[in-house]
Amino acid sequence: MANKKCIIRLLRYKNALHRLHSLGFVKVFSDNLADAVGVTASQVRKDFSLFGICGNKRGGYQIEALLEKLNHILGKNEQQKVVIVGGGNIGAALMKYKGFEKEGVKIAACFDIDPAKYHHKEGDIPVLPLEELKNFSRANHIRIGIIAVPDIAAQQVLDLMLSAGIKGIVNFAPIRLRASSDCFINNVNLVLELETVIYFIVNGLEKSIAEIHEEQKS
Amino acid sequence: MANKKCIIRLLRYKNALHRLHSLGFVKVFSDNLADAVGVTASQVRKDFSLFGICGNKRGGYQIEALLEKLNHILGKNEQQKVVIVGGGNIGAALMKYKGFEKEGVKIAACFDIDPAKYHHKEGDIPVLPLEELKNFSRANHIRIGIIAVPDIAAQQVLDLMLSAGIKGIVNFAPIRLRASSDCFINNVNLVLELETVIYFIVNGLEKSIAEIHEEQKS
DNA sequence: ATAGTTTTGTGAATAATTTCACTATAAAAT
DNA sequence: ATTTTATAGTGAAATTATTCACAAAACTAT
Numbered sequence: 469m470a471n472k473k474c475i476i477r478l479l480r481y482k483n484a485l486h487r488l489h490s491l492g493f494v495k496v497f498s499d500n501l502a503d504a505v506g507v508t509a510s511q512v513r514k515d516f517s518l519f520g521i522c523g524n525k526r527g528g529y530q531i532e533a534l535l536e537k538l539n540h541i542l543g544k545n546e547q548q549k550v551v552i553v554g555g556g557n558i559g560a561a562l563m564k565y566k567g568f569e570k571e572g573v574k575i576a577a578c579f580d581i582d583p584a585k586y587h588h589k590e591g592d593i594p595v596l597p598l599e600e601l602k603n604f605s606r607a608n609h610i611r612i613g614i615i616a617v618p619d620i621a622a623q624q625v626l627d628l629m630l631s632a633g634i635k636g637i638v639n640f641a642p643i644r645l646r647a648s649s650d651c652f653i654n655n656v657n658l659v660l661e662l663e664t665v666i667y668f669i670v671n672g673l674e675k676s677i678a679e680i681h682e683e684q685k686s
Numbered sequence: 687m688a689n690k691k692c693i694i695r696l697l698r699y700k701n702a703l704h705r706l707h708s709l710g711f712v713k714v715f716s717d718n719l720a721d722a723v724g725v726t727a728s729q730v731r732k733d734f735s736l737f738g739i740c741g742n743k744r745g746g747y748q749i750e751a752l753l754e755k756l757n758h759i760l761g762k763n764e765q766q767k768v769v770i771v772g773g774g775n776i777g778a779a780l781m782k783y784k785g786f787e788k789e790g791v792k793i794a795a796c797f798d799i800d801p802a803k804y805h806h807k808e809g810d811i812p813v814l815p816l817e818e819l820k821n822f823s824r825a826n827h828i829r830i831g832i833i834a835v836p837d838i839a840a841q842q843v844l845d846l847m848l849s850a851g852i853k854g855i856v857n858f859a860p861i862r863l864r865a866s867s868d869c870f871i872n873n874v875n876l877v878l879e880l881e882t883v884i885y886f887i888v889n890g891l892e893k894s895i896a897e898i899h900e901e902q903k904s
Numbered sequence: 905a906t907a908g909t910t911t912t913g914t915g916a917a918t919a920a921t922t923t924c925a926c927t928a929t930a931a932a933a934t
Numbered sequence: 935a936t937t938t939t940a941t942a943g944t945g946a947a948a949t950t951a952t953t954c955a956c957a958a959a960a961c962t963a964t
Contacts, residue, residue, distance in 0.1 A: 525929040543888030561779030636887035652886040668870040669854035670761030743959040
């Protein structure tokens with residue numbers, strides 16, 4: 469029913485609604501939203517109908533009410549705490565990135581095996597020894613983790629995360645991870661994202677598929 | 687015919703073949719490859735047949751020949767030069783990331799508006815004033831660019847890139863970009879990738895869709 | 905040689921996703 | 935009040951993507 473693609477669209481609707489709301493709009497029609505996100509109006513309505521979201525015939529959707537519903541569906545009413553494993557390039561960039569906090573995602577800590585990276589200063593995201601991942605995650609009810617280690621270490625880190633009760637993973641290591649227990653792994657491969665573009669440019673197909681939103685994609 | 691999802695799979699096959707090759711394997715069967723990438727064997731064969739790649743009945747595929755063909759299709763026989771606009775968190779992390787070079791992608795330069803970031807040292811990726819983007823791209827035949835600026839600036843940067851002859855874009859800004867001319871835009875939204883995982887965890891659906899490879903994000 | 909086995913290549917079948925097209929309804933206009 | 939108009943909601947149709955299943959080919963063993 470609700471597959472990943474559909475959820476990504478809901479998240480995009482949510483983001484577009486945020487912008488519209490902050491611009492002072494009060495209501496929105498399916499085709500405004502469609503245009504903001506780059507899909508068709510019937511796609512928007514289908515998605516909403518799938519989740520029992522309804523608006524007013526001829527009146528569109530009330531933005532505030534719609535945002536409220538989407539936030540509820542998407543689990544955005546409570547702040548989500550996340551850990552990162554790997555304090556290298558990607559991990560460090562994610563820690564500094566402001567985009568997460570804006571969306572109610574709190575990066576609670578980062579873990580690394582390199583003592584040179586350890587760091588614990590008030591107001592900053594702490595970088596802790598990897599051995600502490602399990603206790604920390606248990607103590608703080610962390611359910612979501614980001615893997616930002618080299619591919620060679622990724623599988624081990626995943627196993628450690630799973631044993632720490634983490635069930636949702638964003639994996640930046642360019643390797644297929646094998647999971648025994650039930651979990652949700654979202655692989656993000658930065659090089660692949662670039663290589664995809666290279667393919668379409670080298671093969672001169674930029675007209676055929678003008679714009680693609682990942683994932684749609686993925 | 688060849689959509690983004692299919693290309694992403696080809697890229698994954700290529701990566702898996704690299705690994706197999708470096709482990710000393712000479713030939714591979716569709717189901718080995720399928721397993722390495724997390725798809726079905728018939729998907730592998732279908733993908734190959736779409737590109738006229740054929741193996742030997744009963745003998746599988748010769749890894750070297752297959753890699754050669756895939757690299758050709760994927761435009762990996764020539765090194766691709768890429769520019770980044772935005773030397774902030776994400777831009778800086780991408781510059782330091784080793785994964786691109788490994789895959790024959792050369793980050794030729796980064797551009798920013800902040801003079802404090804300018805930097806030109808032998809052996810390092812230079813960070814140049816944004817005004818130079820156009821000349822640089824023209825002079826170096828750059829066709830691919832990465833947008834790593836805040837969302838508010840992204841549309842302007844895109845327009846500048848297009849005017850500089852760049853047609854393939856990886857966009858990290860969390861905003862829908864509008865393109866007049868024909869180009870290929872691949873949107874990568876890091877927050878969205880995390881929020882997707884949050885949805886599945888909060889809604890306890892990790893069993894239903896155990897693992898998804900992004901396109902399958904996107 | 906011949907028979908048996910394995911694996912590719914692919915048309916057909918199935919499944920998933922998106923779009924169409926039309927009904928019902930609420931708002932606006934008369 | 936009545937008519938007009940615009941838009942949501944939604945089954946049906948179309949499209950797209952994946953899997954099935956089997957014939958053809960090639961290797962192995964006898």
